[in-house]
Amino acid sequence: MHDIRWIRENPEAFDEGMKRRGMAPQSAELIMLDARRREAQTEAQVLQSERNTLSREIGKAKSQGHDATEIVTRVGEMKARLGVLEEGQRKAEADLTAALETLPNLPSDGVPLGEDEDANVELRQSGEKPCFDFEPKQHFELGEALGEMDFETAAKLSGARFVLLSGLLARLERAIAQFMLNTHTGEFAYTEVSPPVLVRDHALYGTGQLPKFEEDQYCTEEGMWLIPTAEVPLTNIPAGMVIDEDCLPRRYTAHTLCFRSEAGAAGRDTRGMLRQHQFAKVELVSITHPDQSGDEHERMTACAEEILKRLGLHYRVMVLSTGDLGFGARKTYDLEVWLPGQQAYREISSCSNCGDFQARRMNARFRPVGEKGTRYVHTLNGSGLAVGRTLIAILENYQRRDGSILVPEVLRPYMGGGIDVIGPPVP
């Protein structure tokens, strides 16, 4: 959500930001709605003030035993008009909010200008593509050959875009998540959280999925929503609160299932488990002082990168262009891991600085030391990492000629001991 006062004072900067997002100028319409709102408010307040004065006189007169019928009739006559004005004020406020709440965040300075992901800019790479003396397979070929990645049974149970892992692949998935959580909590000072994965409307509103992206979410009959990412519960932890400045930054991590309808993704990534309706992810969320969100964004990205480095996976860091930026983000780094079976880089983490955009929606503030009043916190979120996609990356990067998978060194302690290789498949 944007600050209407800022828009009022910086209309050209606001429109410039929207333009970089590929959107038409918005400020004129918003400023008009704001003017209408303030006009309606002032109008209503003048009459309310009058009413209050007269009502107080009635109270005074009555307590002194004087007759007040004349004033009572006068105030009574104001009533209908007052109702109309108050209704007008409510309407004007609702109109402005409705216009504001569907507008995306403005890109930060320095975010590359572009229409879509083709304009994303590579910042750096880490590691190297592995060399094979055979033709590397895709993850689903490997997993199915091992007999531990079963799309047919999953489809029988749940339909398309689901997978059933079993045996050592199921265990590998668990090991990956454990390794990530232990690293983020033990070394990077994130507090582990086990949050609800069903949330109310206002939580999804706070992070920006509602009202605009309702069709991407799963909703229960009771009106609860399955989270599309743990960003939703974690970022909403400080919603509605005023926290002390010395409690910042707050860092949370959680390993949860995520649920996405993939409504707009028909036909994309249909083979394998790259794009599923349900997947596990270890999420990172930071709540920071406004002056620190930039540094925190770099730090968070580095934490996610460290996981890939320790797993020995080659990846590149992209900064998203203005056209590829998510709704709530002002700046996003994507980590793209190399998949030798696919011969492609694929997103495995997305780290975003949302500034005060989400904080304003969820009313999350802090009290600055030495100042009066409150300010909005800044919120950041990043995957640290997507567990399913990490499994894919390990399969494709650590595959061997015989179809077996070498377990990366750092994961072996989590595999239960003595399991350094998964497979090879039995014919």
Place this chain on the structure above:
RNA sequence: GGAGGGAUGGCAGAGUGGUAAUGCAGCGGAUUGCUAAUCCGUCUACCCGAUAGGGUAGCGGGGGUUCGAGUCCCCCUCCCUCCGCCA
């Protein structure tokens, strides 16, 4: 599913129809010769105003009654307790 009790400022907590007590925290100021005490003011959001200042709203949300609602009535949401069911 059944029954009951609740929701008041950053926090705690009074308030049964007439300007939202009080305490703590925060902020501003005064004062005192020492890490502090005391006193005064302020305290959320918005509107008007160049400033000084003025005003409105805010007691979970929305309606209603009333000249006037935190207070009375209706609807809704959420929280808690007990019972039932249940991992």
